[in-house]
Amino acid sequence: MTPRLSERIEAFPAALKEQSELNAVITDTSSQALAHLDGDGTQGPLSDCLLAIKDNLNLVDSPTTCASWTLAGYISPYTATPVQRLLDAGAAIVAKTNLDEFAMGSSTEYSCFGPTRNPYNPDLVPGGSSGGSAVAVAAELVDAALGSDTGGSVRQPAAFCGLFGLKPTYGRVSRYGLVAFASSFDQVSVFARDIDLTARVFEVIAGHDPLDSTSAAEPVTSFSYDEEHARSLTIGIAREYEHEGLDEEIGSRYRNLIKFLKSEDFTVKEVSLPHTDYGIAAYYILTTAEASSNLARYDGIRYGMRARVEGDLEGLYTDTRSSGFGPEVQRRIMLGTYVLSAGYMDRYYICAQRVRRLIQRDFLHAFKEVDLLLTPTTPTLPFPIGTKVDDPLTMYLSDVFTVPMSLAGVPAMNIPMGQSRGGLPIGLQLTANYFREETIFQLSRFIEQRYSV
Amino acid sequence: MATNSLDSIMEKWEPVIGLEVHAQLATQSKIFCRCRRTYGAAPNSHTCPVCLGYPGVLPVLNEQVVEFAIRMGQAVGCRVRSLSRFARKNYFYPDLPKGYQISQYDEPLCEGGSLSFYMEDGSVKTVGITRIHLEEDAGKAIHGLEDESYIDFNRCGTPLVEIVSEPDIRSPQEARRYLERLKQTLQYAGVSEADMEKGHLRCDANISVRPRGDGEFGTRTEMKNLNSFRGVERGLAYEIRRQVDILEQGGEVEQCTLTWDEAASETHLLRTKEEAQDYRYFPEPDLVPLEVDPDWVKAIKAELPELPAQIEERFTRDYNLRFQDIEILTRERELAAYYEAVVDGGVSPTEAARWVLGEVLRVLKEEHQEIGEFPMRPEALSELIKLCSQGIINRNTAKSVFDIMLTENLSAAEIVKRDQLGQVSDSATLEDTVLQVVSGLPAELERYRKGETRLLGFFMGQVMQATKGKGDPQVVRGILQRVLDEA
Numbered sequence: 001m002t003p004r005l006s007e008r009i010e011a012f013p014a015a016l017k018e019q020s021e022l023n024a025v026i027t028d029t030s031s032q033a034l035a036h037l038d039g040d041g042t043q044g045p046l047s048d049c050l051l052a053i054k055d056n057l058n059l060v061d062s063p064t065t066c067a068s069w070t071l072a073g074y075i076s077p078y079t080a081t082p083v084q085r086l087l088d089a090g091a092a093i094v095a096k097t098n099l100d101e102f103a104m105g106s107s108t109e110y111s112c113f114g115p116t117r118n119p120y121n122p123d124l125v126p127g128g129s130s131g132g133s134a135v136a137v138a139a140e141l142v143d144a145a146l147g148s149d150t151g152g153s154v155r156q157p158a159a160f161c162g163l164f165g166l167k168p169t170y171g172r173v174s175r176y177g178l179v180a181f182a183s184s185f186d187q188v189s190v191f192a193r194d195i196d197l198t199a200r201v202f203e204v205i206a207g208h209d210p211l212d213s214t215s216a217a218e219p220v221t222s223f224s225y226d227e228e229h230a231r232s233l234t235i236g237i238a239r240e241y242e243h244e245g246l247d248e249e250i251g252s253r254y255r256n257l258i259k260f261l262k263s264e265d266f267t268v269k270e271v272s273l274p275h276t277d278y279g280i281a282a283y284y285i286l287t288t289a290e291a292s293s294n295l296a297r298y299d300g301i302r303y304g305m306r307a308r309v310e311g312d313l314e315g316l317y318t319d320t321r322s323s324g325f326g327p328e329v330q331r332r333i334m335l336g337t338y339v340l341s342a343g344y345m346d347r348y349y350i351c352a353q354r355v356r357r358l359i360q361r362d363f364l365h366a367f368k369e370v371d372l373l374l375t376p377t378t379p380t381l382p383f384p385i386g387t388k389v390d391d392p393l394t395m396y397l398s399d400v401f402t403v404p405m406s407l408a409g410v411p412a413m414n415i416p417m418g419q420s421r422g423g424l425p426i427g428l429q430l431t432a433n434y435f436r437e438e439t440i441f442q443l444s445r446f447i448e449q450r451y452s453v
Numbered sequence: 454m455a456t457n458s459l460d461s462i463m464e465k466w467e468p469v470i471g472l473e474v475h476a477q478l479a480t481q482s483k484i485f486c487r488c489r490r491t492y493g494a495a496p497n498s499h500t501c502p503v504c505l506g507y508p509g510v511l512p513v514l515n516e517q518v519v520e521f522a523i524r525m526g527q528a529v530g531c532r533v534r535s536l537s538r539f540a541r542k543n544y545f546y547p548d549l550p551k552g553y554q555i556s557q558y559d560e561p562l563c564e565g566g567s568l569s570f571y572m573e574d575g576s577v578k579t580v581g582i583t584r585i586h587l588e589e590d591a592g593k594a595i596h597g598l599e600d601e602s603y604i605d606f607n608r609c610g611t612p613l614v615e616i617v618s619e620p621d622i623r624s625p626q627e628a629r630r631y632l633e634r635l636k637q638t639l640q641y642a643g644v645s646e647a648d649m650e651k652g653h654l655r656c657d658a659n660i661s662v663r664p665r666g667d668g669e670f671g672t673r674t675e676m677k678n679l680n681s682f683r684g685v686e687r688g689l690a691y692e693i694r695r696q697v698d699i700l701e702q703g704g705e706v707e708q709c710t711l712t713w714d715e716a717a718s719e720t721h722l723l724r725t726k727e728e729a730q731d732y733r734y735f736p737e738p739d740l741v742p743l744e745v746d747p748d749w750v751k752a753i754k755a756e757l758p759e760l761p762a763q764i765e766e767r768f769t770r771d772y773n774l775r776f777q778d779i780e781i782l783t784r785e786r787e788l789a790a791y792y793e794a795v796v797d798g799g800v801s802p803t804e805a806a807r808w809v810l811g812e813v814l815r816v817l818k819e820e821h822q823e824i825g826e827f828p829m830r831p832e833a834l835s836e837l838i839k840l841c842s843q844g845i846i847n848r849n850t851a852k853s854v855f856d857i858m859l860t861e862n863l864s865a866a867e868i869v870k871r872d873q874l875g876q877v878s879d880s881a882t883l884e885d886t887v888l889q890v891v892s893g894l895p896a897e898l899e900r901y902r903k904g905e906t907r908l909l910g911f912f913m914g915q916v917m918q919a920t921k922g923k924g925d926p927q928v929v930r931g932i933l934q935r936v937l938d939e940a
Binding site for chain 1: 502505506507508509510511512513514541543545547550551552553604731733735738739740741
């Protein structure tokens with residue numbers, strides 16, 4: 001096994017060069033991976049795998065850029081817990097991938113290293129913010145990759161690139177070493193081309209971590225397909241996801257799958273998630289609030305970029321942060337600062353928190369009746385680079401089907417459902433109750449085996 | 454500034470004061486990481502990615518910090534919440550690596566206690582404690598001689614409790630006594646070294662004045678940097694005068710934040726109400742709510758060390774001392790323990806108090822020492838006191854022996870023997886000396902016998918000098934009286 005893997009690691013830089021127009025990778029870490037392999041050659045559940053990680057996950061002695069000028073020159077002194085677990089499982093981590101700056105975006109265009117391109121059509125976006133990880137897997141540069149999903153940042157690029165993209169339950173995977181965007185939403189997530197590897201990577205990185213007090217103690221069960229179990233699952237269809245803005249081809253693929261499941265004697269029930277419409281607003285209030293605080297540390301004092309060394313302190317802060325952060329990050333910091341300000345806190349933050357609890361309750365109600373929810377992942381197919389970058393509201397709406405699960409903290413996964421007439425990937429989303437990722441895997445495998453588009 | 458004395462101002466005006474005190478907890482490690490808590494270490498030698506706020510790190514709460522805060526809460530009779538929460542206080546400053554301080558806001562760990570203490574006239578004052586909450590300390594900015602600044606992050610992440618009092622304090626003296634009592638309680642509870650000079654204890658105040666008899670509060674100002682006992686008293690007195698001056702001239706006090714400049718003995722304006730900082734508190738998403746098991750609280754309460762009020766009561770009951778003396782003896786737990794060890798060495802409590810309050814405290818003050826650094830073991834002092842009360846040496850000799858004991862590693866008995874300081878109480882020997890002295894002073898004897906009896910003191914002095922101070926004064930006096938009055 002090991003020699004084959006080492007050959008693949010050695011071949012990585014050339015493969016990367018060949019695919020360089022996709023701009024999926026920020027840092028090639030294959031030489032470090034090779035050195036690590038020489039060191040012990042760990043045999044573990046991932047010892048035959050090449051992996052990439054989003055460049056907001058820390059790997060010791062490598063740069064962590066978050067695709068921001070702010071972190072220019074920053075070399076991480078430590079390794080994130082989920083990354084360490086990959087290494088301990090024998091995986092070779094060969095790349096740190098491109099992203100929207102600090103994971104804020106839905107297209108991987110807001111990167112100081114330039115946009116990542118969709119391998120199905122380089123004029124289109126791969127989705128975001130974990131676009132680089134998605135593309136690295138879709139272009140077969142690596143077997144699997146880690147991203148982070150705050151409001152859809154793994155599920156949406158998985159849909160745009162034809163991959164499985166799992167956002168686990170909030171708290172399932174340690175956030176220690178994941179650069180925070182919105183701490184109560186961020187969850188380290190997995191991309192792979194098949195369900196088995198998705199499950200395997202998930203099982204390696206999941207589980208309690210003493211370094212993250214919000215990580216859950218819930219045991220991680222290992223996935224083994226059981227068709228009978230899969231067939232016993234009750235599937236929920238939420239009427240709130242019959243969206244008028246839904247792309248016609250995605251809509252028909254969605255309805256076809258429902259029809260197929262019914263024909264296979266699945267119980268398919270209609271459920272209601274009445275507060276879905278408030279999801280986007282609540283999400284952008286709460287995540288920007290947390291982001292405004294999480295990103296305060298990039299002040300030019302201790303690490304990363306400093307705009308100038310002359311002048312007063314306020315000038316140092318203003319110049320560093322105005323030139324270090326890109327426009328989307330600045331927009332969100334300002335929004336977040338505003339919604340937490342005295343006099344506005346009750347109107348925005350407190351209100352959004354209330355909505356969040358209502359949405360959580362919606363899901364809990366639904367999961368009393370069904371085991372899984374089936375919804376579209378995105379309202380549209382991949383869109384051309386440059387079309388939404390100056391229209392934040394339209395950009396924000398591309399997360400409309402993924403944000404409610406993030407507000408609730410329930411696990412959800414994109415499953416690839418073939419291509420459109422124009423040859424672009426289509427994805428649908430399965431959502432389960434808290435800590436029931438395994439249920440998602442069961443039905444996904446059933447669909448993977450039995451359903452052809 | 455008015456030249457009226459504070460007393461005369463306070464006849465007409467009543468200050469209303471509340472204190473916010475930050476105390477560093479004496480835990481092994483910092484509040485959210487495993488770095489050691491230190492003082493005076495090489496700059497930035499006790500830091501890690503967590504306390505430096507590196508990208509991606511998360512805080513993990515130190516359980517000992519919670520235990521110490523609960524212990525302090527129990528020491529002042531607070532309720533401990535079974536569920537409290539952490540919040541972020543957002544502001545920019547170079548010594549604050551994350552750009553926010555993790556603190557507690559609307560759901561603090563402890564609420565609703567009180568602290569009682571003696572005033573100088575022996576009256577008892579009680580001040581309510583609104584809340585005690587947990588937070589992390591910031592680093593320390595050090596400004597160089599030129600324009601440059603440095604930051605030492607060793608202090609960053611040191612656990613703090615913020616102890617907020619009710620606005621129950623009515624004078625600068627009360628504020629000082631409250632702070633002294635708080636320091637004493639922190640030390641007795643064993644949760645803080647509470648050394649103000651090392652910044653373990655830092656005090657801010659909210660203060661307003663109102664005409665005496667008025668029910669409503671006046672507009673308050675906030676004073677920062679009252680970081681010594683003297684500073685608290687003088688700073689508050691200064692601010693009372695300033696506010697009263699404004700009001701007496703028909704003006705209005707403006708809500709603002711001031712800082713006390715101890716060296717210049719004046720306040721500086723830090724910010725006006727309009728410039729007040731908006732800290733944008735919100736729940737800390739990186740920490741789960743703090744759940745406290747009531748049984749744990751009970752166990753902590755049961756193991757609470759003896760507290761100042763209890764030791765004062767015990768000293769009053771067991772040792773029958775004046776409250777002023779008890780107050781001094783119990784101010785520091787170590788001093789009280791020293792005193793008790795002296796008593797346990799077989800000395801009367803009154804004698805022991807006389808020596809500890811007199812000689813021991815004198816030396817500590819002269820040498821700028823803490824009782825922990827005092828070189829004489831309490832048993833050694835007991836032995837000295839016993840030599841004195843048994844009449845083997847007199848008090849003056851004992852004081853000289855005390856001084857010798859501080860520098861030489863010898864017991865009192867050894868010094869008395871070596872220097873032949875033993876008191877002479879043998880009547881025959883002393884009578885010879887008395888007769889010699891008296892016969893050598895015929896003129897004085899004449900005057901004495903003519904009725905100038907106050908010369909007795911003069912003769913006493915002469916005889917004591919002749920015995921080199923070793924004569925037992927009572928015996929000498931008896932013999933002298935008899936000899937002078939004879940014939």
